Amino acid sequence: MGLDDRKLAVLRAIVEDYVATQEPVGSKALVERHQLGVSPATVRNDMAVLEEEGYIRQPHTSAGRVPTDRGYRLFVDRLSRVKPLSPAERRAIERFLVGAVDLDDVVHRTVRLLAQLTRQVAVVQYPSLARSKVRHLELVPISTTRLMVVMIADTGRVEQRLVELPGPVAVEDVTDLRRLVNEKLVGSRLSDTPPLVQALVDESTPQLRPAMATLSSVLLETLVERHEERIALAGTANLTRGGLLDFQGSLRPILEALEEEVVLLKLIGEAEPSTTRVLIGDENEIDNLRAASIVSTGYGPGSTIVGGLGVLGPTRMDYPGTIATVRAVARYVGELLAQN
Amino acid sequence: MGLDDRKLAVLRAIVEDYVATQEPVGSKALVERHQLGVSPATVRNDMAVLEEEGYIRQPHTSAGRVPTDRGYRLFVDRLSRVKPLSPAERRAIERFLVGAVDLDDVVHRTVRLLAQLTRQVAVVQYPSLARSKVRHLELVPISTTRLMVVMIADTGRVEQRLVELPGPVAVEDVTDLRRLVNEKLVGSRLSDTPPLVQALVDESTPQLRPAMATLSSVLLETLVERHEERIALAGTANLTRGGLLDFQGSLRPILEALEEEVVLLKLIGEAEPSTTRVLIGDENEIDNLRAASIVSTGYGPGSTIVGGLGVLGPTRMDYPGTIATVRAVARYVGELLAQN
DNA sequence: GACTGGCACTCGCTACAGTCGAGTGCCAGA
DNA sequence: TCTGGCACTCGACTGTAGCGAGTGCCAGTC
Numbered sequence: 001m002g003l004d005d006r007k008l009a010v011l012r013a014i015v016e017d018y019v020a021t022q023e024p025v026g027s028k029a030l031v032e033r034h035q036l037g038v039s040p041a042t043v044r045n046d047m048a049v050l051e052e053e054g055y056i057r058q059p060h061t062s063a064g065r066v067p068t069d070r071g072y073r074l075f076v077d078r079l080s081r082v083k084p085l086s087p088a089e090r091r092a093i094e095r096f097l098v099g100a101v102d103l104d105d106v107v108h109r110t111v112r113l114l115a116q117l118t119r120q121v122a123v124v125q126y127p128s129l130a131r132s133k134v135r136h137l138e139l140v141p142i143s144t145t146r147l148m149v150v151m152i153a154d155t156g157r158v159e160q161r162l163v164e165l166p167g168p169v170a171v172e173d174v175t176d177l178r179r180l181v182n183e184k185l186v187g188s189r190l191s192d193t194p195p196l197v198q199a200l201v202d203e204s205t206p207q208l209r210p211a212m213a214t215l216s217s218v219l220l221e222t223l224v225e226r227h228e229e230r231i232a233l234a235g236t237a238n239l240t241r242g243g244l245l246d247f248q249g250s251l252r253p254i255l256e257a258l259e260e261e262v263v264l265l266k267l268i269g270e271a272e273p274s275t276t277r278v279l280i281g282d283e284n285e286i287d288n289l290r291a292a293s294i295v296s297t298g299y300g301p302g303s304t305i306v307g308g309l310g311v312l313g314p315t316r317m318d319y320p321g322t323i324a325t326v327r328a329v330a331r332y333v334g335e336l337l338a339q340n
Numbered sequence: 341m342g343l344d345d346r347k348l349a350v351l352r353a354i355v356e357d358y359v360a361t362q363e364p365v366g367s368k369a370l371v372e373r374h375q376l377g378v379s380p381a382t383v384r385n386d387m388a389v390l391e392e393e394g395y396i397r398q399p400h401t402s403a404g405r406v407p408t409d410r411g412y413r414l415f416v417d418r419l420s421r422v423k424p425l426s427p428a429e430r431r432a433i434e435r436f437l438v439g440a441v442d443l444d445d446v447v448h449r450t451v452r453l454l455a456q457l458t459r460q461v462a463v464v465q466y467p468s469l470a471r472s473k474v475r476h477l478e479l480v481p482i483s484t485t486r487l488m489v490v491m492i493a494d495t496g497r498v499e500q501r502l503v504e505l506p507g508p509v510a511v512e513d514v515t516d517l518r519r520l521v522n523e524k525l526v527g528s529r530l531s532d533t534p535p536l537v538q539a540l541v542d543e544s545t546p547q548l549r550p551a552m553a554t555l556s557s558v559l560l561e562t563l564v565e566r567h568e569e570r571i572a573l574a575g576t577a578n579l580t581r582g583g584l585l586d587f588q589g590s591l592r593p594i595l596e597a598l599e600e601e602v603v604l605l606k607l608i609g610e611a612e613p614s615t616t617r618v619l620i621g622d623e624n625e626i627d628n629l630r631a632a633s634i635v636s637t638g639y640g641p642g643s644t645i646v647g648g649l650g651v652l653g654p655t656r657m658d659y660p661g662t663i664a665t666v667r668a669v670a671r672y673v674g675e676l677l678a679q680n
Numbered sequence: 681g682a683c684t685g686g687c688a689c690t691c692g693c694t695a696c697a698g699t700c701g702a703g704t705g706c707c708a709g710a
Numbered sequence: 711t712c713t714g715g716c717a718c719t720c721g722a723c724t725g726t727a728g729c730g731a732g733t734g735c736c737a738g739t740c
Binding site for chain 1: 441442475476478480482488490492496498500501502562574575576577579580590591592595596598599
């Protein structure tokens with residue numbers, strides 16, 4: 001029941017042709033377009049086996065074959081090598097590199113670039129706060145009882161939050177607070193801060209304690225507990241390529257899923273170093289995305305990972321090309337971040 | 341050739357029925373469902389006139405009538421009154437009010453609320469920087485030659501930008517810079533700052549001048565010239581309601597337009613006080629949105645306007661209901677902003 | 681003069697039958 | 711083990727026919 005080399009070649013040919021033409025592929029067309037060295041009849045026999053094993057299926061009798069999710073999986077794992085990028089793509093990536101002024105700018109450029117190169121929906125997670133270190137905390141008095149706290153992370157992310165103090169606080173006290181939190185927190189990972197933040201409250205003078213208590217609880221709440229993840233999205237219009245054949249006629253579930261940040265984070269936010277994750281159709285845990293595939297990876301300066309990025313498209317997707325592009329973009333973004 | 345009352349009533353009935361059923365409406369069905377007090381034949385004559393005048397049209401001979409963009413326009417201008425909100429809607433809006441911690445939070449909640457209530461695509465512009473006043477400018481040294489400048493506006497918006505200085509600057513000099521820019525700029529409208537910023541450079545000591553020059557050019561460039569407008573979007577999945585009948589079969593142009601911030605800003609960002617703007621189909625200047633209508637208005641604390649919000653949907657839209665909802669949401673958001 | 685009922689006509693939609701052809705499974709033979 | 715041949719399946723397409731919603735027009739009525 002093992003699949004011999006020719007059967008694998010047949011599967012590969014089916015996947016490639018189907019991805020290219022979007023039409024079920026038959027035995028005759030297959031031998032014409034690929035040098036398989038055997039007759040259509042033989043290919044048919046191979047196809048019968050592949051179908052039995054669940055790698056391909058027939059939309060209906062007397063139609064060609066179409067890869068199943070399982071077929072794509074085998075293709076990705078064993079039958080394809082990563083395509084080298086074209087010079088044009090390489091240039092496009094480099095061109096986008098220059099002139100980014102800002103983390104926001106970098107993320108937006110990246111997500112658009114990714115959408116454009118892969119012609120799919122692109123998703124980029126902002127550097128995760130949980131994986132960032134505090135570079136600076138700024139406290140800006142808005143009124144006597146209100147403070148704007150601005151956190152600048154080493155990844156370039158800036159988050160702010162309004163803090164409603166329990167009572168009025170003098171300007172000099174704000175200065176003290178600022179000094180204290182910076183002394184204690186700068187340089188530490190946000191995910192490691194809870195004990196430090198607690199210590200801050202404990203060590204405060206009685207005068208500062210109430211303010212420090214609210215401040216620290218806000219810090220914990222916004223920056224650590226429900227860690228403010230952010231996401232950028234682009235290329236949704238690419239979903240309409242290939243008419244209504246992909247995604248079985250309705251974009252609705254896909255569009256709904258794309259609006260849920262939580263869902264997207266789950267998909268691209270769980271990146272591991274230097275791996276590219278490919279989720280094909282059913283492998284996906286989100287019901288709305290059963291008709292889609294996701295290719296994602298982590299990015300970050302050097303070999304550390306601060307966030308994820310990836311693309312989403314129909315299961316009928318050019319996996320080798322997409323994987324190559326996603327990896328390349330992630331690497332470039334990493335370099336860009338390392339420069340700062 | 342003026343339209344008498346009954347003809348207007350017929351038009352109104354056609355619009356209402358078509359919006360409700362999404363099907364061309366015929367003379368017989370019309371007299372059955374509305375108390376017009378005349379026979380189908382009479383209605384047919386009226387329809388013929390309405391068609392001649394360009395308010396309705398027939399998709400094909402022997403089909404019912406469908407309103408044209410011009411018909412909708414007449415309906416909106418003269419035949420509909422703003423629907424009062426249902427208690428449920430009112431409650432929904434109020435419920436969303438409480439618990440917003442942040443400008444970001446407010447904007448996101450608003451856009452989701454709007455999408456949910458109108459069942460259309462919702463767009464909310466962040467308070468425009470051009471219409472905000474500077475509340476505070478913070479300069480945070482990132483390295484000796486790099487400064488993070490954080491601007492906090494009175495509307496709650498916070499923008500940051502990395503500044504690459506021409507040479508190293510001492511910490512005390514940063515303190516001076518900070519004091520100077522705040523003294524000069526706090527309280528002023530961003531759109532009015534260019535001369536002030538120029539003055540800042542002129543009045544600087546020779547020691548500070550190079551740094552101040554770069555700083556001020558960055559300020560001008562990011563905050564004034566290409567005034568960093570931001571936009572939030574929600575409810576794209578609502579585009580798929582009504583199958584493919586709306587938007588003549590393809591969502592692509594719509595989705596493309598929605599990705600262009602510039603386009604959206606043009607649509608909802610040009611708000612005038614206390615007016616609700618309705619753009620119907622062709623009236624729209626963006627080609628991609630010829631099949632869509634936009635209902636938008638301005639919002640802001642009190643009677644001032646700091647940004648725009650609105651929804652986008654098919655021309656076949658419940659205008660009275662949508663207008664009411666958009667207005668109500670804008671008013672509530674304004675109140676919310678006034679509290680801060 | 682305005683409205684109405686009646687009538688012939690239009691034309692999209694659906695159902696049905698027939699044809700075509702791509703593609704298959706199977707089998708006997710090399 | 712592969713191949714050529716053959717019968718079979720079934721979706722896609724075409725053409726025809728009947729149905730019915732809806733129209734425009736006209737003669738008649740109030």
